[in-house]
Amino acid sequence: MEDEQESIIEQEEYEDGDKPLSTRYRPPFRTARMQIQRSNVCSRAYFVVVMVFFHVYILNVIGLLLYVHYNNGPGELVSADGDTSAASVSQGGTPLPSPTPVSEELHVEDHSQSFSLPRIEGIRVGHVQQVSLVPDRMHEMKTISLKPLLFEIPGFLSEEECRVVVQLAQLKGLMESQTTTTSQGQEESNQPLLSLSTEEVFSLLDLNQDRLLQKQEIESHSRSRDGTWLNPDNLRQILTGLEACPTGMLTLEDFRRVYDISQHPGRQRRGKLRSRFKQRSKHTWLYQGQGSHHVLHTLRNRVTSLTRLPSTLVELSEPLQVIRYEHGDFSNAHHDSSPSHSETTCAHTRLAGNTSALTEVSCRYLTMLFYLSSVEEGGETTFPVADNRTYDEQALVQEGVDLIDTQETCGRGNLRIKPTAGTALLWYNHLSDGRGWMGELDEYSLHGDCPIRHGVKWVANNWVNVDPDSQRQARYQRLVAQRKQAKPGMEEHYQPLSHSNLHQDL
Known part of the structure; x- marks a missing residue:
């Protein structure tokens, strides 16, 4: 009955749609109140859901901030390679844990990069790369060997720079090489200064x-x-x-x-590569640190720029060696660096070296050789086994021909480079260990200097010293940094090799 009444009322409202609102039928007050109650219930549930999500979001943000705070607090400094390089004291006074404790005096930003050794890619023999070494000029760097990785950079030094380096060496005074030979065909003479029975x-x-x-x-x-x-x-x-x-x-x-x-x-070992270096020349050492001639200082900075190595490694390496080869002078094929043995330690890191090691050897990651003059005839730099498929020491001596002896067999080397003033050579004496550090000695880096036939040959060598033990290298650099802080007036801390007490800094 009520349904029929509601139907009649709705029909009247439809038919009388033009009537004023006061004459229309209004539904009972009870029905309107029921609709209001349903709307309130829906709004309250929506509000509760929004508040729950809002509180969960706030809690997540707070938790994230706490996590970041306690895991990246002020007590640790992380180096570029992601490892913890230094630890300071936390607010509570307790040292935070660190896998490699470092003195608080160390400036981490100066040494963290030394845990990685950038390496130039050779691509292929004959590949030419453009490198920027001086303002407003690009140099060409050509790959001339992959075993060893060897590059040639023409015009690395200007004619004026070559002249200044030669004059500085002459002003310093040259000394005879300690390892010389007797007349051709006689037994090798490489004895101590005093002959002992x-x-x-x-x-x-x-x-x-x-x-x-x-x-x-x-x-x-x-x-x-x-x-x-x-x-x-x-x-x-x-x-x-x-x-x-x-x-x-x-x-x-x-x-x-x-x-x-x-x-x-x-x-005992026929054909074994002889460890005694055979050479005839004159040489001296030139300091390249603060207070040195601006050409020497600029040359070292240029080496750092080309190799992309940390400046600390280059600065703590050996001084510049300048060599003069006259008529008949030469050097037999040799390696600039030494293989790593348990009984040896690197001479340049003696400050942090193993005191129980039997002897000290030269550890030279790479060689930069600069031609300071051109040679009319002879004097080539030879790499006897460059780019050989395999390296075999026995093959160095064949049918009485010794490829080590540059006096006799220089012309038979696989690669020979004629000296041209201003040209630089860069080669790596060691392979990579696969982890960004210095690996085994590259045996293909065997090289020597052919005898001078006509003219005079001036060359200079910059070696970058690196210890195969990266932790010992880092420890050495920290000790040098500490000594520098203790003695701020000291300009040079590197005294690693036997030549250190033989030369006076210009």
Whole structure:
């Protein structure tokens, strides 16, 4: 009945749509109140849902801020490679954990980059790259070998810069190379400044004069660099002979036999690359740090720019070596750097080196060679085995022909570069270890200097010293930084090699 009444009312409202609102039928007040209650319920539920999501969002933001705060607090400094490089003291006074503790005096920004060694890509032999070394000029860098990775940069130095470096070397004064040879065809002469007999060497090593040599007595003399009778190969031979003795000691007769073998390794290992460097030239060392001639300082900065290595590595490396080759002068094929052995340590990091190591060797990651003059005839830089498919020391001596002997076989080298004033060569003496650091010695970097036939050859060498142990290299740099802070007036801290006390800084 109520449904029929509502239908009649709706029909009347439709038919009388033009009537004023006061004459229309208004639904009962109860129905309107029920609609208002439903609307309130819907709005309240929506408000509750919005508030819940809002509170969850606020809690997430607060949690994220707390996480960032406690995981990246002021107590740690992270180096460029992502590892923690230094740790300071937190607000509570307790040192925050760090895998590599570092002194608070170290400036991390100065040394963190040293944990990565950029390396120029050779692409292929003959590939030319454009490099920017000086303002308003581009240099061409050409790949001339992949084994070793070797580049040639013409015009690296201007004619004026070459002249200044030569004049500075002449002003400094040149000295004869310590390793020279006798006349052609005679036995190699590479003896100490004082010629010592086997008995005299035995007596010098026998510290307690008990006529027996112990291991510690041999090791105590292993760091002497005044002669060549205790180089790494000699030491290995002597210690091998000592360990073979049941008593663990050497008598004079035992030492005479072992020492004779160590002085003539070719008798045991035919064709083995000789460790003794054979050379005839004159040379000197020029300081390149603060206070040096602006040409020398600029040259070092240019090396840093080309190699893209951290400036700290270049600055803490050896001074510039300048060499003069006259008529007949040469250098036999050799490696600029040394392979890594457990019984050796790098000479340049002696400050942080292993005190138990038997001897110190040169660790040179790369070589920059500068031609300061052109040569009319001869004097080429030769790489005897460059780009060979394989490297074999036995193959260096074939049918009586020794590729190491540049006096006789220089023309047979795989790669020969004629000196041209201003041209620079860059090659890597070591391979990469696959992790961005210095790896094994690149045996293909074997090189030498052909004899001068006509003219005079002036060259200079910049070596970048790197320790194969990256942690020891970093420790060395921290110690240098600490000493520099302790003595701010000191200009030069690098005193690593035997030549350090032989030259005076200009």
